[in-house]
Every structure is written in structure tokens, then in C-alpha cells.
Amino acid sequence: MPGPDAGPSPIPLAGVVGWPVAQSRSPRLHGHWLARHGLAGHYVPLPVAPEDLAQVLRALPRAGFVGLNVTIPHKQAVLALADSVTDRAALIGAANTLVFRGGRIHADNTDGYGFVANLRQHAPDWVPAAGAAAVIGAGGAARAVVASLLECGVPELRITNRTRLRADQIKAEFGARVVVYDWAQAANMLEGAATVVNATSLGMDGKQPLRLPLDALDPGALATDLVYTPLDTPFLRQARDRGCRTVDGLGMLLHQAAPGFERWFGVRPQVDDDLRRAVLA
Numbered sequence: 001m002p003g004p005d006a007g008p009s010p011i012p013l014a015g016v017v018g019w020p021v022a023q024s025r026s027p028r029l030h031g032h033w034l035a036r037h038g039l040a041g042h043y044v045p046l047p048v049a050p051e052d053l054a055q056v057l058r059a060l061p062r063a064g065f066v067g068l069n070v071t072i073p074h075k076q077a078v079l080a081l082a083d084s085v086t087d088r089a090a091l092i093g094a095a096n097t098l099v100f101r102g103g104r105i106h107a108d109n110t111d112g113y114g115f116v117a118n119l120r121q122h123a124p125d126w127v128p129a130a131g132a133a134a135v136i137g138a139g140g141a142a143r144a145v146v147a148s149l150l151e152c153g154v155p156e157l158r159i160t161n162r163t164r165l166r167a168d169q170i171k172a173e174f175g176a177r178v179v180v181y182d183w184a185q186a187a188n189m190l191e192g193a194a195t196v197v198n199a200t201s202l203g204m205d206g207k208q209p210l211r212l213p214l215d216a217l218d219p220g221a222l223a224t225d226l227v228y229t230p231l232d233t234p235f236l237r238q239a240r241d242r243g244c245r246t247v248d249g250l251g252m253l254l255h256q257a258a259p260g261f262e263r264w265f266g267v268r269p270q271v272d273d274d275l276r277r278a279v280l281a
């Protein structure tokens with residue numbers, strides 16, 4: 001670490017902090033943008049155990065770091081360690097993007113932005129206000145999805161979760177437009193829905209698929225999945241068989257990264273097919 005007279009590093013450093021973190025695609029993603037824009041900078045994976053998080057966060061700005069992405073299990077814990085937290089990160093109860101400025105840590109959550117930007121890119125005619133949105137799952141990612149869908153003007157937000165308490169909590173925090181459906185009656189919430197989202201981890205490689213009859217789903221609805229390993233999940237295939245438009249979850253990962261990159265390295269990067277290929281390679 002530089003001594004007190006060494007000054008800031010001339011090369012900005014950023015990274016992703018998690019435990020474990022080896023599976024993260026963020027280094028490949030940001031590495032692609034750094035190379036594409038010919039920027040001096042590095043983005044590295046940082047495996048940090050929960051008990052070391054506070055100390056590491058305080059030290060990194062002094063080692064030339066301009067910010068971090070945050071992944072499991074630190075997304076909630078960083079809120080208490082940050083000097084300022086955006087309203088949306090506070091509402092969601094988690095942060096995925098940290099910016100270090102003037103010795104202070106600023107925490108934001110860009111998952112909801114990434115979720116909506118992905119739909120706008122791949123389903124440009126999607127109209128959030130056209131009908132209810134049905135969200136399956138009530139974990140950390142679902143909270144970001146709920147916040148962004150409500151902000152986009154969905155008239156009703158239906159939600160179901162295996163552990164009902166977490167869905168009830170979302171209703172209590174996010175308000176009157178949220179309607180909770182029991183997990184056993186989840187299929188009923190699809191009737192008349194214009195948007196349906198799998199925000200559980202079901203359907204991920206190595207996990208069971210999401211088992212949800214889609215008979216009540218309007219073929220005009222848009223279906224999207226947060227899971228992106230595999231890209232084409234059983235849920236998306238089932239929705240497509242019903243005639244629905246589908247959008248995979250990789251674009252959410254790509255878009256959520258753009259605001260952080262811009263703040264750390266000073267360039268707003270493009271989310272395009274080159275980036276998708278680089279991240280999937």
C-alpha cells in the first residue's frame with residue numbers, strides 16, 4: 001500500500017468483492033469495456049470473507065481503488081459500512097455498486113436499472129403500464145425488480161414466494177400496488193398479467209426448474225428470467241411455447257454494470273452483442 005506521500009495511483013482500480021467470487025463474470029465484462037475504450041485501468045475479483053469486509057473497504061481507496069461491485073454475501077452488509085446510500089439502495093435494502101470519492105464510500109443499487117434497461121433493449125415495445133406484473137421470488141434481486149417495476153408504472157405488482165413472509169415484507173415496504181399470492185396458488189397470479197418475471201434461483205444449472213403452469217398466461221405477455229446460466233431456462237422455453245415474447249437474464253447483468261463503469265472510469269460503455277459474446281466466451 002502506498003505511504004502517505006505516494007499520492008493516488010495514476011491507474012484507477014475497481015473490482016468485485018464477494019465470498020466466493022471466482023464465479024463472477026464481472027471481471028470479463030469490465031475488462032472488455034476497458035480494452036474497447038483503450039482505458040488505463042484494472043478490474044479484479046476480490047475474495048473477501050465477511051469478517052474482513054469493513055477493514056478491506058476502508059483500505060482499498062488508499063490503494064488506488066475508485067469503486068467496487070458487490071456480490072453475495074456482502075450486498076446488505078455494505079449499506080452499514082457506506083458513508084452515503086442512495087434512496088433506491090436503501091429501499092431495496094442492498095447495494096451492488098460502490099463509488100469511492102474523497103475518502104468516502106457511496107453505495108448504490110443498479111440491479112433494478114439493469115433489469116429495466118434489458119427489457120427496453122430486447123423488447124422495445126414492452127409497456128409496463130399495460131397490465132399487472134407478476135414476480136416469482138422475493139429475495140434480494142426480486143426487491144430490486146419490484147422497485148423498478150413500480151417506478152416504471154405497473155398498475156399492480158403481484159408477488160409470490162416459497163417463504164411467504166418475505167413477500168409479505170415486500171408488500172409492507174413497497175405499498176398498496178403490491179398483492180401477495182400464496183406459493184401454492186402462484187399460477188393464479190398470471191391471469192391478465194402483462195409481464196412475468198422469474199426472480200428465484202430455480203432453473204439455474206444444478207437446480208430444479210421452476211414448476212409453474214402457464215395456462216393462465218396471456219400469449220401477449222412478456223416473460224423474463226433473472227437466471228442466466230443457462231441462458232435459455234426451462235421457464236423461458238415454457239413461456240415461448242405459449243407464444244410469449246421472452247428476454248433472458250444476461251442483459252440485466254450487463255446493463256447493471258454500466259453506471260459503475262461510467263463513474264469509475266469516466267466513459268459510458270455500450271451494452272451490445274460484442275459484450276454479450278465476450279462475457280459468454
Ligand code: NAP
Binds near residue numbers: 225
Ligand atoms: P436470494 O436472495 O438468495 O433469493 C433466492 C430466491 O429464490 C428466493 O425467492 C427463494 O425463496 C427462491 N428459491 C430458492 N430455492 C428455491 C426452491 N427450491 N423453491 C422455491 N423457491 C426457491 O437470491 P437473489 O440474489 O435474489 O438471486 C435470485 C436469482 O437471480 C439467482 O439465480 C441469481 O443468480 C439471479 N440474479 C441475476 C441477476 C442478473 O443480473 N441477471 C442479478 C441478481 C440476481 P425463499 O425466500 O423461500 O428461500
